[in-house]
Amino acid sequence: MASNRGLLGVVVGETKPHRFRFLASRAVSMGEYVTVESPEGRLLGLAEDTATRSVLLDKISNFESAIEAKRVATKNVRDKSYLASVKVVGTLDGLRGGQVTLPSLPPEPGSEVFEAGSDEISGVFDRMERRWAQVGGLLRNPEVRVSVDIDKVASRHLAILSVTGGGKSNLLALMTKKVAELGGTMVVFDYHGEYSGLSIPRAVHADAKINPRYVNSDQLADLMEVRENAEVQRTVLLKAFTDDVKTAKEFWKSLLASIATVGENEKDSRKAATRLQDIVKVAMRRMKTVIDPDVGEVLDQLKASKVNILNMLEFTERQANAAISYYLAEILEDRKRAMHGAEEQRVRFTAPIICAIEEAHAFIPSEGDADTKYIASKVAREGRKFGMALVVVSQRPRRVDQDVLSQMGSFAIMKLTNPEDQAHIREASEAISEDLLQNLPSLNVGEAVLLGEWVNIPAVVKIDHVAEKKTGADISATSLWAAEGKMSQVAVESTKSSMVLE
Amino acid sequence: MIETLEYAVDNRELILSAIKPEEHESIIKRAKDTWVEFEPEASEERRLVGIDSSWNSIPYQGFYIYAVDAVAVLGNGKYLVKPSFEVGLGTLAVRSGEDYFSSPELALESKGMEYEFEQAKSCLGSADCVLVDGSILARYYDRKQHKEGSFYDRAKELMAQEGLLYVSKKSYSNAALHGTLGDMFYYNRMSFDPGFSSPHIDRTGVSVSYVRLARDSPCIRIEVPGRVGSSDIQRIMSLLKGSSVDGYPYVLRLAHESGKISHDEMLSLANLLGLEAELGGRQVLGE
Ligand SMILES: Nc1ncnc2c1ncn2[C@@H]1O[C@H](COP(=O)(O)OP(=O)(O)OP(=O)(O)O)[C@@H](O)[C@H]1O
Numbered sequence: 001m002a003s004n005r006g007l008l009g010v011v012v013g014e015t016k017p018h019r020f021r022f023l024a025s026r027a028v029s030m031g032e033y034v035t036v037e038s039p040e041g042r043l044l045g046l047a048e049d050t051a052t053r054s055v056l057l058d059k060i061s062n063f064e065s066a067i068e069a070k071r072v073a074t075k076n077v078r079d080k081s082y083l084a085s086v087k088v089v090g091t092l093d094g095l096r097g098g099q100v101t102l103p104s105l106p107p108e109p110g111s112e113v114f115e116a117g118s119d120e121i122s123g124v125f126d127r128m129e130r131r132w133a134q135v136g137g138l139l140r141n142p143e144v145r146v147s148v149d150i151d152k153v154a155s156r157h158l159a160i161l162s163v164t165g166g167g168k169s170n171l172l173a174l175m176t177k178k179v180a181e182l183g184g185t186m187v188v189f190d191y192h193g194e195y196s197g198l199s200i201p202r203a204v205h206a207d208a209k210i211n212p213r214y215v216n217s218d219q220l221a222d223l224m225e226v227r228e229n230a231e232v233q234r235t236v237l238l239k240a241f242t243d244d245v246k247t248a249k250e251f252w253k254s255l256l257a258s259i260a261t262v263g264e265n266e267k268d269s270r271k272a273a274t275r276l277q278d279i280v281k282v283a284m285r286r287m288k289t290v291i292d293p294d295v296g297e298v299l300d301q302l303k304a305s306k307v308n309i310l311n312m313l314e315f316t317e318r319q320a321n322a323a324i325s326y327y328l329a330e331i332l333e334d335r336k337r338a339m340h341g342a343e344e345q346r347v348r349f350t351a352p353i354i355c356a357i358e359e360a361h362a363f364i365p366s367e368g369d370a371d372t373k374y375i376a377s378k379v380a381r382e383g384r385k386f387g388m389a390l391v392v393v394s395q396r397p398r399r400v401d402q403d404v405l406s407q408m409g410s411f412a413i414m415k416l417t418n419p420e421d422q423a424h425i426r427e428a429s430e431a432i433s434e435d436l437l438q439n440l441p442s443l444n445v446g447e448a449v450l451l452g453e454w455v456n457i458p459a460v461v462k463i464d465h466v467a468e469k470k471t472g473a474d475i476s477a478t479s480l481w482a483a484e485g486k487m488s489q490v491a492v493e494s495t496k497s498s499m500v501l502e
Numbered sequence: 503m504i505e506t507l508e509y510a511v512d513n514r515e516l517i518l519s520a521i522k523p524e525e526h527e528s529i530i531k532r533a534k535d536t537w538v539e540f541e542p543e544a545s546e547e548r549r550l551v552g553i554d555s556s557w558n559s560i561p562y563q564g565f566y567i568y569a570v571d572a573v574a575v576l577g578n579g580k581y582l583v584k585p586s587f588e589v590g591l592g593t594l595a596v597r598s599g600e601d602y603f604s605s606p607e608l609a610l611e612s613k614g615m616e617y618e619f620e621q622a623k624s625c626l627g628s629a630d631c632v633l634v635d636g637s638i639l640a641r642y643y644d645r646k647q648h649k650e651g652s653f654y655d656r657a658k659e660l661m662a663q664e665g666l667l668y669v670s671k672k673s674y675s676n677a678a679l680h681g682t683l684g685d686m687f688y689y690n691r692m693s694f695d696p697g698f699s700s701p702h703i704d705r706t707g708v709s710v711s712y713v714r715l716a717r718d719s720p721c722i723r724i725e726v727p728g729r730v731g732s733s734d735i736q737r738i739m740s741l742l743k744g745s746s747v748d749g750y751p752y753v754l755r756l757a758h759e760s761g762k763i764s765h766d767e768m769l770s771l772a773n774l775l776g777l778e779a780e781l782g783g784r785q786v787l788g789e
Pocket residue numbers: 162163164165166167168169170171395445446447462463464465466472473474
């Protein structure tokens with residue numbers, strides 16, 4: 001099945017069944033797909049690393065010589081060499097049939113390499129079955145659409161990683177859209193409140209709220225921002241946070257009274273109790289949007305077959321941590337009940353659910369113990385059995401817990417510049433090669449390498465832009481200042497004119 | 503080896519005295535007297551061709567296998583004419599008077615030169631200037647001493663050709679300045695500006711000039727068949743200027759790269775001929 005497309009290059013050097021290099025007639029971009037003849041039929045490969053060299057300019061060490069060398073070398077057709085390093089992703093015939101078949105024999109040096117034509121590979125990346133959802137186009141063949149397996153996300157988790165502003169939230173918004181279109185259930189813990197403007201069908205927006213009656217005393221302490229090491233205050237709260245308080249009609253009043261009682265009964269705790277009362281009063285006043293004794297149970301705030309955007313803008317990091325862990329634990333319990341065949345009315349989510357955590361480095365940190373980290377590790381390990389999955393989003397992959405990261409079955413890796421981030425990801429997944437990691441800094445906003453179970457083969461993709469997500473774009477300080485300046489100008493003018501009138 | 507190093511440490515002055523610092527000043531002065539400052543303007547684009555040869559061999563017991571290759575390369579990297587080459591097997595003996603002695607170096611170099619001549623002759627007329635790597639005079643005198651073969655008739659023939667230049671980066675001749683070291687050494691030290699030494703005419707009728715094409719670049723030695731004057735050298739400098747890097751013509755660099763025969767390539771050649779089973783020279787030496 002010879003191609004009539006132009007010859008792109010010739011295989012050189014030692015070859016392996018899964019990797020080869022070729023010299024090309026032009027510069028090759030990272031992310032281009034190529035085909036090569038092999039003893040087992042045509043193979044599809046992904047250019048993971050590429051280099052251009054000039055024999056002459058290689059040996060030049062100063063400006064004057066470089067100018068001279070540039071002039072003479074451009075006339076020499078043999079001076080430039082374009083070398084590309086290719087990862088073999090499978091036999092072309094196999095991939096077209098949806099099967100990844102890796103060859104056992106390497107392509108022979110001297111084999112001809114061709115550009116993969118869009119018509120040849122669209123069937124490889126764009127699958128028709130219901131569980132596949134389109135997320136973008138191939139970076140180097142934009143007309144080839146790329147779809148991802150949502151079933152795999154819902155069972156084996158997903159990590160979305162990039163530098164800040166790389167396009168993570170846009171991809172997450174896209175995932176919510178796709179899940180919504182499929183009638184799936186998703187929860188997004190929206191720590192920055194950036195999805196509040198996301199207007200897609202089947203999205204429900206709610207302010208995250210925690211009912212203090214349902215949490216334990218340590219969680220309540222965290223929610224009220226009692227310091228970690230304020231042990232006496234925390235002990236007082238433990239004693240005061242009785243079942244009577246939890247069920248009292250007037251929760252706060254009852255809690256304050258109970259704390260006062262503990263203070264009166266125990267001399268040593270008197271100061272701490274007074275201090276704790278102050279904290280409770282502040283919490284009542286300032287945190288009523290976050291801690292609400294009259295709100296229903298966590299599960300009542302969430303809707304099945306919807307994308308639930310939980311706005312956490314009002315939460316401090318510690319509160320968010322306590323809240324996310326609480327939501328996750330409740331959801332996991334619910335899914336366990338569902339899988340163990342509990343009666344319908346006791347189960348909220350009868351079908352699998354995907355939970356997305358932004359700023360994962362804060363809530364699932366590699367160092368220290370966060371409430372969320374404990375439960376997220378559990379979900380990462382066991383979620384598959386219960387139909388509960390995580391989408392972990394972070395701009396600091398190196399600070400995300402390695403255990404959780406290594407449980408992620410799929411990855412969307414976007415622009416990443418820090419070598420430590422790259423090394424951390426390398427440890428978490430063998431799906432990504434050294435060559436690809438090296439090239440992550442050259443990705444632009446919205447460009448991603450999709451790896452792992454949600455794609456048949458690694459795909460270098462330009463992710464579709466989600467116009468429905470309105471917040472999150474960089475703020476232009478200069479234009480906003482200019483606008484504000486004009487406004488105050490108008491204000492000054494109008495005061496002036498009103499003075500004249502008077 | 504170690505004893506020689508020790509000796510060098512102890513006798514540094516003595517060894518370096520061969521440079522004769524006392525004559526240094528006066529020779530530099532002589533060099534300056536013959537030097538003409540001249541900044542060439544790159545002439546319009548000309549078709550230059552660079553010719554170089556290369557050879558290599560592997561010793562076996564009782565014979566060598568060898569390869570010789572000469573190429574003529576244009577500035578675009580393409581060959582102007584088909585390369586001349588030879589692959590063979592033999593003792594690589596050279597005649598000296600009535601005697602023969604084995605000298606692969608001399609024998610192969612001679613072959614290389616014959617092929618360079620062949621290449622040069624076929625190029626004449628198809629290029630504005632044919633540049634051959636090295637010095638025809640050095641070869642001529644070298645061969646003359648050994649009275650080697652048919653060489654000089656060929657050399658003589660080429661020495662008379664127009665549109666032909668010999669260019670060398672290194673030269674040990676002191677024919678112009680009669681110093682302890684080669685003329686090149688003194689011309690490289692007396693100035694950093696572009697220019698040339700007024701041509702010195704060898705008794706074979708070849709003109710020699712040391713030339714610096716660009717500021718701060720090393721001198722090259724140019725040999726031109728026939729008796730030429732300063733204006734000819736200036737014309738040649740302008741011809742070379744536009745297609746040189748670091749004061750050295752690019753076509754010669756290309757010719758060197760294209761013709762070069764590496765040891766690895768010799769090994770593949772031996773392999774191809776089924777000679778890998780024989781003991782190579784290195785094994786014979788126990789290396
Ligand atoms: N695929 C895309 N196509 C076009 N624009 C995009 C794409 N992805 C992201 N952008 C734009 O880039 C900007 C940053 O994107 P986004 O907020 O998704 O980045 P982020 O990685 O989540 O950043 P942060 O680390 O700050 O959360 C936004 O203005 C967004 O609209």
